Amino acid sequence: xxxxxxxxxxxxxxxxxxxxxxxxxxxxxxxxxxxxxxxxxxxxxxxxxxxxxxxxxxxxxxxxxxxxxxxxxxxxxxxxxxxxxxxxxxxxxxxxxxxxxxxxxxxxxxxxxxxxxxxxxxxxxxxxxxxxxxxxxxxxxxxxxxxxxxxxxxxxxxxxxxxxxxxxxxxxxxxxxxxxxxxxxxxxxxxxxxxxxxxxxxxxxxxxxxxxxxxxxxxxxxxxxxxxxxxxxxxxxxxxxxxxxxxxxxxxxxxxxxxxxxxxxxxxxxxxxxxxxxxxxxxxxxxxxxxxxxxxxxxxxxxxxxxxxxxxxxxxxxxxxxxxxxxxxxxxxxxxxxxxxxxxxxxxxxxxxxxxxxxxxxxx
Amino acid sequence: xxxxxxxxxxxxxxxxxxxxxxxxxxxxxxxxxxxxxxxxxxxxxxxxxxxxxxxxxxxxxxxxxxxxxxxxxxxxxxxxxxxxxxxxxxxxxxxxxxxxxxxxxxxxxxxxxxxxxxxxxxxxxxxxxxxxxxxxxxxxxxxxxxxxxxxxxxxxxxxxxxxxxxxxxxxxxxxxxxxxxxxxxxxxxxxxxxxxxxxxxxxxxxxxxxxxxxxxxxxxxxxxxxxxxxxxxxxxxxxxxxxxxxxxxxxxxxxxxxxxxxxxxxxxxxxxxxxxxxxxxxxxxxxxxxxxxx
Numbered sequence: 001x002x003x004x005x006x007x008x009x010x011x012x013x014x015x016x017x018x019x020x021x022x023x024x025x026x027x028x029x030x031x032x033x034x035x036x037x038x039x040x041x042x043x044x045x046x047x048x049x050x051x052x053x054x055x056x057x058x059x060x061x062x063x064x065x066x067x068x069x070x071x072x073x074x075x076x077x078x079x080x081x082x083x084x085x086x087x088x089x090x091x092x093x094x095x096x097x098x099x100x101x102x103x104x105x106x107x108x109x110x111x112x113x114x115x116x117x118x119x120x121x122x123x124x125x126x127x128x129x130x131x132x133x134x135x136x137x138x139x140x141x142x143x144x145x146x147x148x149x150x151x152x153x154x155x156x157x158x159x160x161x162x163x164x165x166x167x168x169x170x171x172x173x174x175x176x177x178x179x180x181x182x183x184x185x186x187x188x189x190x191x192x193x194x195x196x197x198x199x200x201x202x203x204x205x206x207x208x209x210x211x212x213x214x215x216x217x218x219x220x221x222x223x224x225x226x227x228x229x230x231x232x233x234x235x236x237x238x239x240x241x242x243x244x245x246x247x248x249x250x251x252x253x254x255x256x257x258x259x260x261x262x263x264x265x266x267x268x269x270x271x272x273x274x275x276x277x278x279x280x281x282x283x284x285x286x287x288x289x290x291x292x293x294x295x296x297x298x299x300x301x302x303x304x305x306x307x308x309x310x311x312x313x314x315x316x317x318x319x320x321x322x323x324x325x326x327x328x329x330x331x332x333x334x335x336x337x338x339x340x341x342x343x344x345x346x347x348x349x350x351x352x353x354x355x356x357x358x359x360x361x362x363x364x
Numbered sequence: 365x366x367x368x369x370x371x372x373x374x375x376x377x378x379x380x381x382x383x384x385x386x387x388x389x390x391x392x393x394x395x396x397x398x399x400x401x402x403x404x405x406x407x408x409x410x411x412x413x414x415x416x417x418x419x420x421x422x423x424x425x426x427x428x429x430x431x432x433x434x435x436x437x438x439x440x441x442x443x444x445x446x447x448x449x450x451x452x453x454x455x456x457x458x459x460x461x462x463x464x465x466x467x468x469x470x471x472x473x474x475x476x477x478x479x480x481x482x483x484x485x486x487x488x489x490x491x492x493x494x495x496x497x498x499x500x501x502x503x504x505x506x507x508x509x510x511x512x513x514x515x516x517x518x519x520x521x522x523x524x525x526x527x528x529x530x531x532x533x534x535x536x537x538x539x540x541x542x543x544x545x546x547x548x549x550x551x552x553x554x555x556x557x558x559x560x561x562x563x564x565x566x567x568x569x570x571x572x573x574x575x576x577x578x579x580x581x582x583x584x585x586x587x588x589x590x591x592x593x594x595x596x597x598x599x600x601x602x603x604x605x606x607x608x609x610x611x612x613x614x615x616x617x618x619x620x621x622x623x624x625x626x627x628x629x630x631x632x633x634x635x636x637x638x639x640x641x642x643x644x645x646x647x648x649x650x651x652x653x654x655x656x657x658x
Contacts, residue, residue, distance in 0.1 A: 003432075003436070003462070003463055003465070006461075006462035006463070006465060007462045007463065009462075010458070010459065010462040075446070075448070078446075080442070080443075080444045080446070081446040082414060083409060083412075083414055083440065083442035083443075083444075083445065083446070083514075084440075084442060084445050084446035085446060086413065086414040087412040087413060087414050087435065087438065087439075087440035087442075087512075088435065088463045089432050089433070089435040089436040089438075089463055089464070090432055090463060091432045094432075277415075277416070278409070278414055278415050278416075279375055279415060
């Protein structure tokens, strides 16, 4: 066997152990979710169910999607470890792909274990409230989405030079893009004088594409409705989006977009892993997709999204300053650009002006 | 043969190595010496393919270590090798067997037994020396064509050091391995390297078959009828000087025969040329640099 196959098999054996441990935990979660599910029969249909099983699966796989990049790649964020890893007769690209594949296998296996557990639990309850086919459709969709998010997060984590920065950058990419969408919508709304927040198909789509959490919730809610059929075989339908768009449109578009993101991320993560200078590992992260990009963006978002409340803004500028301290590992290493940007941002933050309203006034 | 040519490397603005060139012949042990921070580990990382050279190149019989195929013949034992919290000698052997399929696991087990290491206990519970022994066992079990050892003696007790040196000699004899071994403990290298290379302040300041050649230094012991002073030797490029009563021990840089003639002109009562105590000379050189005289 070649070295590549040897190490792939070796790594997958380690993953198998994790699947064993993680699988047991997932089964317990799923069983608890089913046992806690309560049905309330009203108007000849199920009106409420307290715990949605798809939601449990989604929560588990999404947590894995964010946590597994760290688990699979934290060993490569220590420069001393790299003396060993990078002198071994296996290319960096292959090491990255094998570890990436390990995480992907773990997500798929845990998702499968959850779905099989769900199917067994439904069968145990006589299948009267459930449509098992939809559960398996949900398995396919949620796993694909989780894999796409995992792939992107792996790229983000690899771009960092240390574990803390990697985890921070993952958090930034989880929460900040949706804030940017809100801001864009606010600005468009201010210009067009329309309230595009709730009823717009485009807004809902942008929200779901930029926030894995929002899409996860949407996907599990829609699937929950399909899976939990009513007493008479009817689905309890809670309108999840106020627009009339078919949920399958949202789901298809989001999955296609994330599929493209994932494909690009596979290329980027192997490239980043192979090209990263070993001597920079463990030091400050200066990636263009990390602090360097998100701290200025977060500052602008915060100033524009907090109305005219200077006190909140000052508090948040304090947090941004702290984030810069973390980024630069101390105040002495601040660059001129950082100081100029922080000064300008603080100036605009102090002014008790609602900039969006000003914009609205300007266009109105 | 390992050919290092024009190698330069910097960490940001800090230049660590500048224009380092060296040739290492097959089946030789080359001692890489220098003080802490001289750039020994950086050079080994560049030689092993861990770092990508910013300038210059490293070639193993014409092939780059950045190619994974070349690295099949290379084994780097770093100063602080990787192991996880659960790694035991046994799991370490399994991991390395995946990368070096020709590794002889019997040799590994034999050395582990010889060092009296428990192969099931996690490495994190071992002392530094024991951990080093477990990795040394790996190096011998892999028996690579090129063995790169960074501070290999660090933490080893005298018996373990002797066993290590004996096995290393066997490895070169039986497998034809070429070894580059770095150390700041110069005494450790003094008695078994075929050649030496010394790094100081970014540069390779000398290389050769014997320590004296490496540094171009020689050592004399002199006795004078009158009390000698340091000023008497101001014309020499002194690496270290020790005056005890009327006796002077002197390590001087330059051509040995020329120096001997000049020293003879000082009319010493007795003059002997001694073998260079490399560590003493090295430290003397450093002391002078620290005092701003070098």
